[in-house]
Amino acid sequence: MTNIQNDALDRRILRALQEDGRMTVQALADRVGLSPSPCLRRVRQLEKAGVISGYSANIDQKAVGLPVSVFVSIKLERQRAGNLDAFGVAISQWPEVMECYLMTGQFDFLLRVVCADLEAYEQFLRNKLTQLDGVASIESSFSLGAVKFSRVLPI
Incomplete structure (x- = not known):
């Protein structure tokens, strides 16, 4: 990780977002033990540094006819x-x-x-x-x- 703090909080944020990329900032902040503003600031830093490269939905390939x-x-x-x-x-x-x-x-x-x-x-x-x-x-x-x-x- 470049240009970010690369500490335990960042890793907790990344783990949480990988498990549920749709969680609100409030839910994420509660989960990692921060208040919403610093949590959002860290997420934005992770995005800007390219550590978080995007967000997407996980689609079941069988459910869409591609088994x-x-x-x-x-x-x-x-x-x-x-x-x-x-x-x-x-x-x-x-x-x-x-x-x-x-x-x-x-x-x-x-x-x-x-x-x-x-x-x-x-x-x-x-x-x-x-x-x-x-x-x-x-x-x-x-x-x-x-x-x-x-x-x-x-x-």
Whole structure:
């Protein structure tokens, strides 16, 4: 954490907001042991410093018709900066790709793709992923279920 106090109060604020980003300033202040004004001031500092990068709703992917998660390992023909960047630009435009990581080891990228069913994934694979220049190999692994899924960082 830069440009903030980085103390136990900031960490308590961050933990509380990760668990419930919609709580009022009063509820947050009560939970962390501050009065509302200093609590809000700290939240604004955390936002300004980029520690809090935004707020969003957590949506159940099954409830919105996207029950399938596929982890896709990609190896590129070349690992030059331009090739890595071009792949990243293409992937960032596809809403099915929820996460994309540049990796070390056997593969260059690891993606998490969500879709409605196997047919939808096949269409994604055929019409998007295999159409990219420079892709040497694609390996897909289908998730059978989540054992643990958390957006709360251990701070």
